[in-house]
Amino acid sequence: MTTKHEQIIQYIESLDVGYKISVRQIAKELHVSDGTAYRAIKDAEAKGLVNTIERVGTVRIEKKQRSDIEKLTFAEVVNIVDGNVLGGKEGLHKTLNRFVIGAMKLEAMMRYVEPGNLLIVGNRDNVHRISLERGAAVLVTGGFDATEKVKQLADRLELPVISSSYDTFTVASLINRAIYDRLIKKEILLVEDMLSMNQKLIYLFEHDPVSYFHEKVKETGHSRYPVVDESNKVVGIVTAKDVMGYSANESIEKAMTKNPITVTPKTSLASAAHEMVWEGIEMLPVVNDQKRLIGVISRQDVIKSLQYIQKQPQVGETMQDLSFRGFVEATDRQGNILFRGQVTPQMTDSLGTLSTGVLTSIITESSLRVLRRLRRGDLSLQNLSLYSLKPVQLESSIEIIPKILDLGRKQAKLDIEVIHENQVVAKAMMMAQTIER
Numbered sequence: 001m002t003t004k005h006e007q008i009i010q011y012i013e014s015l016d017v018g019y020k021i022s023v024r025q026i027a028k029e030l031h032v033s034d035g036t037a038y039r040a041i042k043d044a045e046a047k048g049l050v051n052t053i054e055r056v057g058t059v060r061i062e063k064k065q066r067s068d069i070e071k072l073t074f075a076e077v078v079n080i081v082d083g084n085v086l087g088g089k090e091g092l093h094k095t096l097n098r099f100v101i102g103a104m105k106l107e108a109m110m111r112y113v114e115p116g117n118l119l120i121v122g123n124r125d126n127v128h129r130i131s132l133e134r135g136a137a138v139l140v141t142g143g144f145d146a147t148e149k150v151k152q153l154a155d156r157l158e159l160p161v162i163s164s165s166y167d168t169f170t171v172a173s174l175i176n177r178a179i180y181d182r183l184i185k186k187e188i189l190l191v192e193d194m195l196s197m198n199q200k201l202i203y204l205f206e207h208d209p210v211s212y213f214h215e216k217v218k219e220t221g222h223s224r225y226p227v228v229d230e231s232n233k234v235v236g237i238v239t240a241k242d243v244m245g246y247s248a249n250e251s252i253e254k255a256m257t258k259n260p261i262t263v264t265p266k267t268s269l270a271s272a273a274h275e276m277v278w279e280g281i282e283m284l285p286v287v288n289d290q291k292r293l294i295g296v297i298s299r300q301d302v303i304k305s306l307q308y309i310q311k312q313p314q315v316g317e318t319m320q321d322l323s324f325r326g327f328v329e330a331t332d333r334q335g336n337i338l339f340r341g342q343v344t345p346q347m348t349d350s351l352g353t354l355s356t357g358v359l360t361s362i363i364t365e366s367s368l369r370v371l372r373r374l375r376r377g378d379l380s381l382q383n384l385s386l387y388s389l390k391p392v393q394l395e396s397s398i399e400i401i402p403k404i405l406d407l408g409r410k411q412a413k414l415d416i417e418v419i420h421e422n423q424v425v426a427k428a429m430m431m432a433q434t435i436e437r
Contacts, residue, residue, distance in 0.1 A: 189270075
């Protein structure tokens, strides 16, 4: 039986794209409290089903696939630039293909204005009108307004005209940053990305007899199953080892392992893999917000998916990548691998010295690069102890020298020194978890 929360989500999913909803409307139509309606709408927003815009309301939008995650809707653009919708509110759910900066003459500008684009321009009324007629939305910078004719045209064509108090450069930077952040997110595989890989979901109820477990093993060849209660909430895991010594008539509830580790669709695959390796388990149930079972993932599935994503081209750089960009690899007289680089202004704190956070990031990246030379597989930081001995000033040249102390099948231990002008300025001890392929 579905809960009121789930019923509201299903109702929102059934609405047409572009439909406006409100807490009061949901509460009235589905006979729920305002609080329940509010929480469900916020959940729908987190799921990418709706978008809330100040002074406009909540709009049903098309849920984007992971392949289209870098594309923005006009509703999202309004929030990114702190904008005000002047007209064309009915088109806020639409997705923009690209944005064009109108810093040229009208004739030259119109060569780039196409349907689905967003033209970023100042208070040029004729440009606003022609852009809309060509099927492109308009973002007016500098806090300027649009004419009534332009607003009426925007409403008729259902193409948003947005006003932002920021200048053109700032607006373009904000939108570009938002797209860039999404590209990085796109790179991170989540559990939900691989749920479709799984076979038909098979589970047991807690009151099923142990004999039913043996029937499922013969039928599927699998020896691990999630156990749920009458409301489909995960209450345990049962394996062939668990049922040893139990008679065929005894219930699964007696044999199962209670309170199992679970993951959600938004859990990263790297985190799920770490849990599996650390806890020594082969299968994890996937649950929704109400702890109801929606799928399972196996360690084999996770490792295959991580191998696949490593073969894909990079689409964005994280802060760790940016911090390490200026470092080059070298070898010292003893044959140890080291990394040389310079402390840039972006790497310093308010006192002009190398930030502890950046130093930690550089040490981690250096160590993982050395480990990857010796161990094929995915690596994650387990523990890092950092001892900063001397401050490192801006524009100082430093060397990072990671030395492997112990390399096991699942773990690695390293000692790292940071050198400046032949002096040790920082030391670190690092433990890394390896995920075998």
